[in-house]
Amino acid sequence: MAAPIAxxxxxxEVRKAALVAAEDGYFLEANFDITLTHTLEEALSKxxxxxFLLEFELIRPRWYWFNEKVANAQQQxxxxxxxxxxxxxxxxxxLYQNFESLPEAMGxxxxxxxxxxxxxxxxxxxxxxxxxxxxxxxTSQLPRPFQISAVGSREWxxxxxxxxxxxxx
Amino acid sequence: xxxxxxxxxxxxxxxxxxxxxxxxxxxGAIALFLLATASTDPALFTExxxxxLVLNGTVAVMLTALVLYQLFTLRRKLKxxxxxxxxxxxxxxxxxxxxxxxxxxxxxxxxQFLARSIESWFEVRVDKALxxxxxxxxxxxxxxxxxxxAKGDTMALALSTRPPAEHFAALNALREQSGVQEATxxxxxxxxxxxxxxxxxxxxxxxxxASALRQIxxxxxxxxxxxxxxxxxxxxxxxxxHVLSLADEPRxxxxxxxxxxxxxxxxEVVRSGxxxxxxxxxxxxxxxxxxxxxxxxxxxxxxxxxxxxxxxLSDRLSAPLGVLVEGTRAVAQGDFSQRAAVASSxxxxxxxxxFNSMTLQLAEARAQAERHQAAQAQARAYLESILANLSAGxxxxxxxxxxxxxxxxxxxMLGVDFAPLIGSAPARWAEREPGLTELARQxxxxxxxxxxxxxxxxxxxxxxxxxxLLLLRGTRLPQGAEGGCVVVFDDITHLxxxxxxxxxxxxxxxxxxxxxxPLTPIQLSAERLQLKLAGKLADADAEVLARSTQTIVxxxxxxxxxxxxFSQYGRTPEPSMRELDLNALTxxxxxxxxxxxxxxxxxxxxxxxxxxVGDAAELRQVIHNLLQNSQxxxxxxxxxxxxxxxxxxxxxxxxxxxDNGCGFAEHLMQRAFEPYVTTKPGGTGLGLVIVKKIVEExxxxxxxxxxxxxxxxxxxxxxxxxxxxxxRKSAAQAKV
Numbered sequence: 001m002a003a004p005i006a007x008x009x010x011x012x013e014v015r016k017a018a019l020v021a022a023e024d025g026y027f028l029e030a031n032f033d034i035t036l037t038h039t040l041e042e043a044l045s046k047x048x049x050x051x052f053l054l055e056f057e058l059i060r061p062r063w064y065w066f067n068e069k070v071a072n073a074q075q076q077x078x079x080x081x082x083x084x085x086x087x088x089x090x091x092x093x094x095l096y097q098n099f100e101s102l103p104e105a106m107g108x109x110x111x112x113x114x115x116x117x118x119x120x121x122x123x124x125x126x127x128x129x130x131x132x133x134x135x136x137x138x139t140s141q142l143p144r145p146f147q148i149s150a151v152g153s154r155e156w157x158x159x160x161x162x163x164x165x166x167x168x169x
Numbered sequence: 170x171x172x173x174x175x176x177x178x179x180x181x182x183x184x185x186x187x188x189x190x191x192x193x194x195x196x197g198a199i200a201l202f203l204l205a206t207a208s209t210d211p212a213l214f215t216e217x218x219x220x221x222l223v224l225n226g227t228v229a230v231m232l233t234a235l236v237l238y239q240l241f242t243l244r245r246k247l248k249x250x251x252x253x254x255x256x257x258x259x260x261x262x263x264x265x266x267x268x269x270x271x272x273x274x275x276x277x278x279x280x281q282f283l284a285r286s287i288e289s290w291f292e293v294r295v296d297k298a299l300x301x302x303x304x305x306x307x308x309x310x311x312x313x314x315x316x317x318x319a320k321g322d323t324m325a326l327a328l329s330t331r332p333p334a335e336h337f338a339a340l341n342a343l344r345e346q347s348g349v350q351e352a353t354x355x356x357x358x359x360x361x362x363x364x365x366x367x368x369x370x371x372x373x374x375x376x377x378x379a380s381a382l383r384q385i386x387x388x389x390x391x392x393x394x395x396x397x398x399x400x401x402x403x404x405x406x407x408x409x410x411h412v413l414s415l416a417d418e419p420r421x422x423x424x425x426x427x428x429x430x431x432x433x434x435x436x437e438v439v440r441s442g443x444x445x446x447x448x449x450x451x452x453x454x455x456x457x458x459x460x461x462x463x464x465x466x467x468x469x470x471x472x473x474x475x476x477x478x479x480x481x482l483s484d485r486l487s488a489p490l491g492v493l494v495e496g497t498r499a500v501a502q503g504d505f506s507q508r509a510a511v512a513s514s515x516x517x518x519x520x521x522x523x524f525n526s527m528t529l530q531l532a533e534a535r536a537q538a539e540r541h542q543a544a545q546a547q548a549r550a551y552l553e554s555i556l557a558n559l560s561a562g563x564x565x566x567x568x569x570x571x572x573x574x575x576x577x578x579x580x581x582m583l584g585v586d587f588a589p590l591i592g593s594a595p596a597r598w599a600e601r602e603p604g605l606t607e608l609a610r611q612x613x614x615x616x617x618x619x620x621x622x623x624x625x626x627x628x629x630x631x632x633x634x635x636x637x638l639l640l641l642r643g644t645r646l647p648q649g650a651e652g653g654c655v656v657v658f659d660d661i662t663h664l665x666x667x668x669x670x671x672x673x674x675x676x677x678x679x680x681x682x683x684x685x686x687p688l689t690p691i692q693l694s695a696e697r698l699q700l701k702l703a704g705k706l707a708d709a710d711a712e713v714l715a716r717s718t719q720t721i722v723x724x725x726x727x728x729x730x731x732x733x734x735f736s737q738y739g740r741t742p743e744p745s746m747r748e749l750d751l752n753a754l755t756x757x758x759x760x761x762x763x764x765x766x767x768x769x770x771x772x773x774x775x776x777x778x779x780x781x782v783g784d785a786a787e788l789r790q791v792i793h794n795l796l797q798n799s800q801x802x803x804x805x806x807x808x809x810x811x812x813x814x815x816x817x818x819x820x821x822x823x824x825x826x827x828d829n830g831c832g833f834a835e836h837l838m839q840r841a842f843e844p845y846v847t848t849k850p851g852g853t854g855l856g857l858v859i860v861k862k863i864v865e866e867x868x869x870x871x872x873x874x875x876x877x878x879x880x881x882x883x884x885x886x887x888x889x890x891x892x893x894x895x896x897r898k899s900a901a902q903a904k905v
Contacts, residue, residue: 043451047444083303084310084402084440085394098395146452 011035011158015110017133019058019117019167026123028056028073028114032135032160034106039155040137041102043146049080051141054112057132058167070129071118076138077109129167134160186242186484189235190477197228197470205463225466232473239480252494253487260486264479269472276468283460287453296450299443306436310394310428314404318392320347321408321424328354328422329411336420337363351425354410362420381407385421394428402428402436489517496524505532566654570594570616573653582639582660583608583630604630608639612656615643627661636839638662666842670862673844677855681736688725688732695721734855748780748890749788751824752815758792759813766800766811773814779889781822787863794856795826795883802830802881821869821886829880833873841873860885 015031036044044050058071078091087098088105099105112135123129136159139147146156203221243261246254324343331339336354344352344365354363381391384407391407403425410420428436499506505528556563562579564587566572571594575587585602593601595609608628615624623644630637641658699718703711752774759770781788796811803809812827833841840846842861847854860883861871869887876882 043448046447046451047440048448048451082396082440083443084306084436085396086307087393087395143448143452146448146455 011037011137012135012160014133014135014160014163017131017163017165019131021120021169023120025116025120026118028112028117028133030054030112030114030133030135032110032112034110034135036102036106037155037158040158044079044081044102047081047083048143048146049078049141051138052077052079052109052135053138054114054135055133056114056117058118059130059132060127061130067130070122073114073117075112075114076141079105079109123167123169125169127168129169130164131167132162132164134162136160186235186239186477186481189231189238190474190481193228193232193235193477194474197225197232197474200225200228201467201470222462222466225470229466229469229473232470232477235477236473236480239477243480251491253490256487256490257480257483260483261476261479264482265476268475268479272468272472272475276464279464280461283464284457287457287460291450291453295446299439299446302439303443306439309432310402310404310436313426313428314392314394314406317349317404317406317424317426318390318408320349321390321392321406321422323347324349324352324424325408325410325422328420340422341365349424349426351423353423353425355421355423381405382421385409400427401430402433404428486517489521492521493524496521496528500528500531503535505529505535560659562658562660564612564656564658566595566616566656568652570613570654579658582658607631608641612641612643615641616645616654619643619645628658631839636662638665669843670858673858677735677844681732684728685732685736688729692722692725695725737859745784746782747785749783749785750778750780751788751822751887752776752778754785754788755792755813755815755824758789758796761793762796762800766796766809769803769809769811771810771812773812775814775816777817778815778822779817781867781887782890783867783887784863788867791860791863791885792824792826794860795885798856798883799826799828799830799881802828802832804830806830817889818886820889822889824885824887825882827876827880827882829876832875832879832881835875838873838875842871857883 011034013033015033017028017030019026020029036050040050054073054075054077056071056073057069060068060070062068075092078089080089080091081087081102082089085098087100088102089096089098090105090108097108099108137157139156142156200221203224243254243258247258324340324347327343328336328339340352340354340363344367351366352364353361356362381393384391388409390409391405393405395403395405397403404427406424406426408422408424410422427433556574556576557578559576559578562582563574563576564572564579565574572587572591574591580587583605585605589601590598595605595613598609599606608630611626611628615626618624623642626641626643628639628641630639638661639658640661641656643654643656645654646652695718699714702714706714755772755774759772762770799811803811806829808829810829812825814825814827816823837846842857843854844858845854847856857871857873864871864885864887867887869885872884872886874882874884
């Protein structure tokens, strides 16, 4: 179920993505190469939190009708730097983890495991499904003035393209 | 370019511009309002900013297109030379200048002010203060951490000197001693071995992070300040506890000490302030860009709207001029229709209204002039019709005696076409019309003689068939606008003849009466002398007596004949008119002359001669007289010949008597119809006079002429009875 490596994406690219079947259902495993631009790193070091949005879609293509959306998931990661404690923190909802350095935090972000994508019986055998995945900087969560700067700026729009692969359980 | 092109759809183009402008300005106002509102509302702003930019940009593009279209239209108008377009251009330039200059000034000031004010937020001192504040916090926290780490080292040393069994008890004592809030002893794998806390809340010990454990395995002290959500800042120190025996696993002492709340709060305030400041610093470029963009768009929309509005206003201002110039052109072409008044209370409105009232007055004046002209034309036509139907001839001259007009009667009477003579003086008429020589000379002379007032004169004008007698009355018109002279003349030939004839008839009647009375006694006396003395005288004397008596009787008889002729001329019996056949009448009269004329008479009578209405006796007399004349004229002719012809000519019955006798004497031709004009010895000179009188009584004419090589011809013309008859018959049929 390993997916082919995606074409080079600016800032973030999908290294590996797979839908893994487990006892309690399917979970997503994905590895990314994340390179923050200088502007983003500077903003982060000044205390601006960066939000990364992971989007996943699993669809069954249908030639006779609209494609069937089997499953979809969204996860938001918050990467922040505390100037007082000088720690990086990755938050996932209420959960968080502190890191001493940025590479550590990025390393954590690069290996993502999204559980409970679908139940065990949700995918029928012998059918082809198309999975799509992308991780991008959610500029809508940036403070307002940054959004204006982010409009049409490559420095601020960091994200992978949609990475698609075929899943056939 | 077609000069008429801009006129084709002016209404459409102006409507396009107007509605386009209203649409654009409305959209622009909405977009600008939204943009301004969004600038103060972060949520709305971020959502709509891009959309608003696009919307505003679209409106700006639309406005630009509108302005370009207006420019193009104006240029076309300028090229076509549409009146008022230059004024429109000037007004547009003025308006645009008035809009652009303050706008640009305001824009420049705003941009400058914006940049300055945004930059003024970020001062090096504030920057440094915040930086120092955070450093201060950090230093303080570090100090506390070092303090805690030192305590940890002491505790770890104390613990390491004791056997593990006592650790739990010792931990509590040591914690109490060093005044640490929470102390936990972990195994090397992270299992809690002993736990001591001064608070009931922290029953579950906070586990150390993976990185902390990694550092511990390297026998190093780990110390960190951690922000635990909902608990605030904590100092965490992990110290490895050295165990004496190798059998025991290594242990880790964790000390957890909360940063004093006041301190933590202050530190947090400093941190958040620093963060916000940094955020602002980072985002100032974006802010500047956003505000600058908003300002620029506002300026662009405002300026474009102003320029587009300037076009519309200029058009509106110069439109009345167009109306006026159109009106002026129309008036110049004679179109006095009213122009649409400009509904405006200013001078332009007054101007158009005045223009309209002016055209109204012009139209009225022209209508009056036309009415006047029509009245004049009617009067002239009336006058002309009177002149044309006047039986008298009228000649009008101007002051210099040049002919101005002549009526048809004048032409008819004189047998001359006056059209070529108009404009020429009478002295020059002879060049064109020799027949008018005498008349022209008389007119000229008469006007020269009587420089004032009227004159009256009779003029005789020789004609081929006789003399025309004209009575001329000249009048010099009163001096004025239409000065000049008028000559009115009548052909009084017939009147004069009639008067003369009447006079002769009276003379003849009296003469006949006076002469007839003594004639009978003279004749009777002569016969008595003859009767009484014939026997008494000697033969010779008796012979003389008889001859003399005979002479007297003969002369008396001749005298009686003459008196009869006179009395016949003078009397006017009532003619008995009836339809007659002129041929039959001619033959009847000819029988009387068969003996004397014999074979010299030739008849050429038309068999289809229509009858004439007349008195048989009188007409017989006419033929008789004519034949008598011819017979007399042929007395000295060797081969006498008389031709009597009848026929129809010009709707009249014509009878000609032609002979080859001595003809008329040339000097008598003109007076042939006057009494006592004769060439014959012993002629009374009444023959032709009687002929003419009778024929004219019958409505006919008599003409005489000499024929070549010798001889004379008399032509009678009498109206045919057929025409009258036919009309009478058809009228009768119509009545049936």
